[in-house]
Amino acid sequence: MLPSIYADYVDALPPSQRDRPDHCDVAIIGxxxxxxxxxxxxxxxxxxxxxxxxxxxxxxxxxxxGGHLCQGWPNDFHHISNQLNAHDADLxxxxxxxxxxxxxxxxxKHNIACDLQFGYLHAALxxxxxxxxxxxxxxxxxxxxxQLTALTDHASLAxxxxxxxxxxxxxxxxxxxxxxxxxxxxxxxxxxxxxxxxLEHSRVIKIDRGAKKTLHLYNAPQLTANRVLLCGNAxxxxxxxxxxxxxLAQVTSSVLATIPLSDNMIQHILPSRATxxxxxxxxxxxxxxxxxxxxxxxxASYTNVNLGNVEADLRRRMAAVFPVLADAETDRVWSGxxxxxxxxxxxFGRTDDDIYFVQGFSGHGVALTGLAGTMLADAIMGxxxxxxxxxxxxxxxxxxxxxxxxxxxxxxxxYKLRDRLKL
Ligand SMILES: Cc1cc2nc3c(=O)[nH]c(=O)nc-3n(C[C@H](O)[C@H](O)[C@H](O)COP(=O)(O)OP(=O)(O)OC[C@H]3O[C@@H](n4cnc5c(N)ncnc54)[C@H](O)[C@@H]3O)c2cc1C
Numbered sequence: 218m219l220p221s222i223y224a225d226y227v228d229a230l231p232p233s234q235r236d237r238p239d240h241c242d243v244a245i246i247g248x249x250x251x252x253x254x255x256x257x258x259x260x261x262x263x264x265x266x267x268x269x270x271x272x273x274x275x276x277x278x279x280x281x282x283g284g285h286l287c288q289g290w291p292n293d294f295h296h297i298s299n300q301l302n303a304h305d306a307d308l309x310x311x312x313x314x315x316x317x318x319x320x321x322x323x324x325x326k327h328n329i330a331c332d333l334q335f336g337y338l339h340a341a342l343x344x345x346x347x348x349x350x351x352x353x354x355x356x357x358x359x360x361x362x363x364q365l366t367a368l369t370d371h372a373s374l375a376x377x378x379x380x381x382x383x384x385x386x387x388x389x390x391x392x393x394x395x396x397x398x399x400x401x402x403x404x405x406x407x408x409x410x411x412x413x414x415x416l417e418h419s420r421v422i423k424i425d426r427g428a429k430k431t432l433h434l435y436n437a438p439q440l441t442a443n444r445v446l447l448c449g450n451a452x453x454x455x456x457x458x459x460x461x462x463x464x465l466a467q468v469t470s471s472v473l474a475t476i477p478l479s480d481n482m483i484q485h486i487l488p489s490r491a492t493x494x495x496x497x498x499x500x501x502x503x504x505x506x507x508x509x510x511x512x513x514x515x516x517a518s519y520t521n522v523n524l525g526n527v528e529a530d531l532r533r534r535m536a537a538v539f540p541v542l543a544d545a546e547t548d549r550v551w552s553g554x555x556x557x558x559x560x561x562x563x564x565f566g567r568t569d570d571d572i573y574f575v576q577g578f579s580g581h582g583v584a585l586t587g588l589a590g591t592m593l594a595d596a597i598m599g600x601x602x603x604x605x606x607x608x609x610x611x612x613x614x615x616x617x618x619x620x621x622x623x624x625x626x627x628x629x630x631x632y633k634l635r636d637r638l639k640l
């Protein structure tokens with residue numbers, strides 16, 4: 218897959234100066250935000266960690282996403298709370314709400330310059346969306362989150378956005394944006410400084426299970442480990458556990474970056490520079506980055522093939538929201554794989570022989586991966602309270618076999634039709 222524009226702004230990770238061991242406490246598969254956070258947290262507590270990345274750090278979703286830093290869990294919280302007692306529901310709520318704070322404190326602790334900016338608009342395209350947003354505001358404020366402001370008409374939207382596409386929205390001063398690859402590379406450097414062996418171009422092709430696990434690598438000597446974390450999410454190749462692959466669907470989403478826009482143009486379209494996502498199932502999500510580029514994401518393909526002219530489609534979507542951007546020049550277009558679960562809640566698990574996993578952030582992983590990586594690491598270090606609550610949530614499998622891709626595509630087609638008809 219083509220790299221994102223974010224890669225233009227970061228240096229490659231310098232090669233390691235140390236030989237990697239043949240055995241380690243914890244082997245982590247996947248050099249995205251989940252794997253790197255878990256590695257850093259474990260190394261800070263004295264564990265010997267080897268992190269294996271098939272390509273380069275950030276080549277998966279973590280280095281090619283929209284950069285939206287969102288509060289809370291991806292779906293309405295009652296999808297989680299309905300399955301838990303009041304104590305555990307509260308624990309899960311608090312954990313979800315800590316995810317953005319964790320990003321902010323890691324940025325500060327490791328001095329990572331990654332263009333953090335707050336201000337987020339959930340934009341309603343029609344009345345059903347607005348009703349859902351008001352219900353969300355109600356639920357969140359009952360649980361103590363008071364950073365949401367309802368914007369119920371064009372006049373109240375005007376300080377944030379100038380577009381005829383929306384009838385209202387919910388402004389969240391506690392969510393925002395970062396440049397995700399700058400953040401990830403900052404974490405990776407911190408992890409290496411803390412002692413993690415980070416190996417790029419190191420694809421794990423097989424795991425022999427047991428008390429001591431043997432990881433077979435493509436083109437490199439094997440490694441043994443007491444514990445293994447699977448942090449490959451939608452990019453994990455066929456070394457995943459059957460329970461994981463049945464419960465994860467891969468969706469391809471795409472992003473377009475324009476050349477930098479003028480300050481006047483930004484003042485006209487997004488005066489508060491809020492990061493924006495609409496409420497459709499196949500949503501548009503966008504923001505102005507630190508260099509004044511419009512970073513515009515959208516499209517969702519369940520067919521594993523990114524059909525059609527991706528750039529033309531994203532430009533059409535962007536111009537529908539902001540007609541004045543119809544002629545804005547494209548600098549870069551890229552795509553990536555999002556891992557989703559049926560209920561859009563991340564799927565946590567652990568086997569009897571100490572293989573841990575998390576997957577399925579459902580397009581909401583920039584902040585939650587840091588929480589999940591910390592939970593995995595804490596569970597390994599003996600504090601599994603949060604992990605066990607998340608692990609106890611039930612996840613339905615997607616339909617299997619040869620019907621899987623067509624069934625998902627048909628399901629998505631229905632949601633796209635519903636979006637278009639504003640039902
Ligand atoms: C286009 C796009 C836009 C998105 N926008 C947003 C957004 O704006 N906000 C938000 O919150 N979330 C967004 N997301 C989701 C978010 O990016 C992900 O949830 C998050 O990055 C997942 O991180 P991760 O570390 O779990 O996995 P990844 O970052 O995908 O990392 C997994 C890594 O595992 C490696 N790997 C896989 N198999 C192996 C193997 N066998 N051996 C070694 N390495 C292996 C892969 O090479 C990859 O680098 C978006 C995702 C995409 C694709």
